[in-house]
Amino acid sequence: MKHLISAAALALCLAACSSKPSPSASAATASAVPEESIATSADTASGDEGAIAAAQPMVMPVGNTPMLTLEGLDDLEIGKPVPRDGSWAERGAQISDACRTVSSPEFPGVYAIVEDGKVRRITVGQRSDVTLVEGIGVGAGEAEVKQAFPGFRASPHAYEDAPAKYLTAPNAGSGEAALRFEIGQDGKVSLIHVGTMPVLGYVEGCA
Template identity: 30%
Template sequence: MFARSLFVTFLLGSSIACTPQTIKGSNPDPPSVSPQATPLASQPTPTPSQTTTIQIEGEPQQVPLESIQTPNFSTHFPEDRFAVQRGGGSGEGEGTWFYWKQPDGTINKDAYVQVFFPGAKQSLSQVRQFLVGERGIFNANQWEQVNRGSGDSYAEIAYAPWLRDLILFKPRTNPQNITGTAYLGEIEGRAFYVISHYPREYADGFSPRADVILRNLKGRATGLNSSSQLTLRGIGAVQVGMTVEEAAKASGQPLTRGKPAPSNTCSYVTPSASIPGVNFMVIDDRIARIDVRKSSPMTTLSGAKIGDSEARIKQLYPGQISVTPHKYLPNGHYLTYTPKDAKDRNYRLIFETDGKQVTEFRSGQLPEVTWVEGCS
């Protein structure tokens, strides 16, 4: 079974360019997506946001995590063993490398996870061709594809919703020394790829740590469309705290303002009909919460939607749902999700039910997200 180590391998993509670039671990200079690639020493230091426990050589070990956000994705990574380098933006795309750190702090550029998003929207077939085509990344780096065995499966990485396919590879010289995987993914309709590359003797330490990066990889929203998902802080590219003008620009569509409340400080704005049942509460011209109503097909990031049972909501958010009586429906409830992260302590996700199924839900900042009458 290659799935476990390969899944870890996938995390960050290499760079897609008009001219394929050579990515060599033994080269003292890091691969660059553009002439503006930033040296490791000058990278900003992320702030540790949490810890997690992973299995390393069969033993549980707690590792500190740092978070990273780029224009295209966000994730967490074990800061004890990875150093991050981002390539400068260009028309070709954006690449990010997670290089392996030895215990003494030195960097091994033969061991990395790399994620790359093309500058222009490309299909999965175009991204695949860029990797394995005649003038692609594989040939430029003297890699060759490896056939998956009949017993191989990547079911273990099915929890990565962006994953569409993977390609195993090895170097043409010293093929026994390196484990390589290229992952083809898609987020918000944008195709990208991730390359994992490491010496085989690193597998026990590298794979479980890289797995953390993969599990936490999420796309940064672009625009607002019918496939956008609700989070604690927004939906699509629209975030709580934006002005109405900023939200309209981020969503890529006009927002229609409804009649303000008598106080004249609270109102709702609505996107186009292509985003059904979504409304933004506005307080003093800034987005305070997002409401999903009227049998809307929109979902939360975890997949919760109108029509789900109360039991399913509790399954999706185990141990984090509190239940209180509904103010107007005799058998109804409010199911309130309270996040664990300190940075999200002022946000909530609230599901209203008729006692059996979700009838509407909303997210946003306190106290506005708790107002059961909205702006009334």
């Protein structure tokens, strides 16, 4: 009888021990987790900033506002002839054979000066919605211009009393295209010019 009880106790002990998961079984269970899930979790934990950046929408230019650059406007380029098949052409009376002006119905309020067969200056006036890349157009405040172009030189306006003035790029006169603003007495941009000297400094059309 004593031997029977000992045998029964041994059997129960063996059953209890066999019910615990073995290390090899635990490892097998862990290895059953897909590697893709592990990699994804690790990437998410270590790359939160990249994930957030990727989720941000890309900012794209809004609208079709034409831009005036140092190179020119649309197909009209500083230092090159007026395109033959474009919309730019002479309109109205011309005051000189040596200096001509061209305009385009696609760009109201804008005209260009042509000398020696090449575009020397493009001027943006009151009726134009053309702006610079910086977003500055006719009607912008003087303070806005100075903030965007802090090194520009101020000089007295030829036809208007102060505070009207010209603000001209410091590289004007170097032979390269430069920028020049006309500021009215109201402290706002009245005209924007891009071109090369001396034409950039003309105060009245071809003069």
